[in-house]
Amino acid sequence: MSNKIIAEGAEARISFFILNKQKYILKERISKTYRVKELDDIILLRRLKSEVKILNLVKLANVCCPIVYYSDGNKILMEYLPFCESKSIVNGKPNILKKIAQDIVKLHRNNIIHGDLTLCNILFDKKNNVPYFIDFGLSFISTKTEDKAMDLEVLREIIIADFSEKIWKVFEKEYAKYNPEIIKHMEKIQKRKKYLS
Ligand SMILES: Nc1ncnc2c1ncn2[C@@H]1O[C@H](COP(=O)(O)OP(=O)(O)O)[C@@H](O)[C@H]1O
Ligand SMILES: [Mg+2]
Structure with missing residues (x-):
């Protein structure tokens, strides 16, 4: 498996990797150190759930966006878009x-x-x-x-x-x-x- 970080901002780390010849993007939400840990986990989870929910609504609206393969507390595994x-x-x-x-x-x-x-x-x-x-x-x-x-x-x-x-x-x-x-x-x-x- 090859893995490469392609973007790292204040809120998220985006990495690209290949698994069984298939390309993926992993978006991991990064904790803000100035926030209390418990509060941070709640905020991250809420943001992530909302992002996944909205990605599904976008598809239903007939607008293109990446397919979500998996998501949990702080990450989303999605389709790599070669554009x-x-x-x-x-x-x-x-x-x-x-x-x-x-x-x-x-x-x-x-x-x-x-x-x-x-x-x-x-x-x-x-x-x-x-x-x-x-x-x-x-x-x-x-x-x-x-x-x-x-x-x-x-x-x-x-x-x-x-x-x-x-x-x-x-x-x-x-x-x-x-x-x-x-x-x-x-x-x-x-x-x-x-x-x-
Ligand atoms: N599914 C994807 N396929 C290809 N490139 C992506 C994908 N998701 C993100 N990227 C690339 O990574 C950059 C940062 O991702 P983004 O989700 O916008 O996070 P943020 O802006 O919060 O750092 C994008 O501008 C794009 O170039
Ligand atoms: Mg962005």
């Missing part, structure tokens, strides 16, 4: 944002709020033109326009910081075809932010 992060291809291919927008519309229609929408958390199968969503550790279910608009606001800020307003508009235009009221609500959030800063 690049959208962040590394969006510059040359901004139209991938149209497919991404259509799938986020599906998530939001099913009241799934991703909670950490970045282009690193969306892998892209270039051959079949299909996005795959990952990292549902901060996701939740909500029918509120505010929560859906905030989900997009995170993505907007990141796209503008890393790329440009023009690239964001490719996403916005496509999403607005289906859910214009959420895009309208984002203006309110932006005004509020300006007022507070």
